[in-house]
Amino acid sequence: MKVLVTGAGGFIGRALCQTLLAHGDEVLGLVRSGSRSIPGLQSIPMALDNAPLLAKTLNGVEFVVHLAGRAHQLADRAADPLAEFRAVNCDATLGVARQAAVAGVKRFIFISSIGVNGNNNVRPFTVSDQPNPAEPYALSKWEAEQGLWQIQQETGMELVIVRPPLVYGPNAPGNFGSLSRWVCKGIPLPLGAIHNKRSLVGIDNLVDLIIRCINHPAAANQLFLAGDGEDLSTTKLLRGVGKAMGKPARLIPVPAGLLQFGATLLGKSAMAQRLLGSLQVDISKTCELLDWKPPYTVEEGLRRCFERSK
Known part of the structure; x- marks a missing residue:
């Protein structure tokens, strides 16, 4: 299969591309200029709003995994943080999705954030909970989700949305x-x-889930929460x-x-x-509908994390 990964030079993107390439898939990666290369990856340095180059790149692509975005900032110095987040995480995302639909992409996988559900809870979040984004970053992701569902309804392109909690792994930010x-x-x-009790997701578990969302027929037009299945x-x-x-x-x-x-x-x-604070995630729908189980426990994920970062 032919997969386009945006944000391929980032923490999650690099791990996903490396795994897809190891599986023998054809992978294109949109990266920022100056990003470290990944052996075997067809890296394409470009801005998401470069419509002509994006249209050319999407030719023949079956699946898009959209990871590119403006990351959460603990000390945001932007004059208008919400406007900055919206421009990248919402507007640019919807632009990529529209072009993907025009190009005939079969499925668009959007990596959102558990922050769309909220920042804390007294019971685990589920996919049916009313969204309650409390920060500009999470609000921009929620607005992107709503726009993506509208594009899906208008074009028929399959959509999968994944909301992960904190992602850990080697050299995690x-x-x-x-x-x-x-x-x-x-x-x-x-x-x-x-x-407290917090749900996390190891990078290996998240990559495994994303690939399941690419391949599994039941993933089409679904929202999934991600996690290791353990709270600590x-x-x-x-x-x-x-x-x-x-x-x-x-x-x-x-x-x-x-x-x-x-x-x-x-x-x-x-x-x-x-x-x-506590932030727990219920991944029962994810596991049941996709016949999926996190391949690594938290203990195994942490061990792998620091084995590879040495």
Whole structure:
């Protein structure tokens, strides 16, 4: 099969392209100029709004996996963050989808975010929950989802939307990467008494799910939530990271309420929520409809993560 992956030079994109190529598929990758090459990948440096080149690139493509986008920013310095997110995550996404439909692409797979459901919960999110995006990044993803469903109805091109929670893996960006570096350096962290529950998804599990969404007939015109199928606290995650690294996680048992109070005083409430709050994901529909099971446990995923990052 012939697959076009946008954002092929990113954290998820590189892993997906490498796996597809290993399966013997023909893979085209849209990348930013200067991105590191991937052996065997037909890399195409281009902006998503380059309509003539995109139309040429889409010729003969059966499946598009759309990963390109403006990532969540912990310290966003844009004058209007929502406008910046909308321009890339919504408007550019819909432009690519429209051209894919015109080119006769069979299926468009959009990687959204669990943030569309919300930032925290007291029970696991499901696909039937009312969306509640609380930040500009998640709102732009939700708006893109709505536009994509409209394109699907107008054109008949099959659509699959996947909402993953935090993705971890070798050299992962964001909070996971920062926490891992702190554990590796032996820096004491005041996170030894956190009893929240959070769903994560390892990069290998997410790539496996995306490929199932490309291939499985039942994936057409469906929304799926992604995850490892295990929920764990921030404290347990950090201990797992330390175990996978072969290093002790130096965790100080500070009450979560005290940490939240301090974070609020310092203007770091959003960061504290990601470390202290709960966010669980119900992947039962994903597993049942696609006959899918995450191939790796969290423990196995963390071990693979740090084996490959050495």
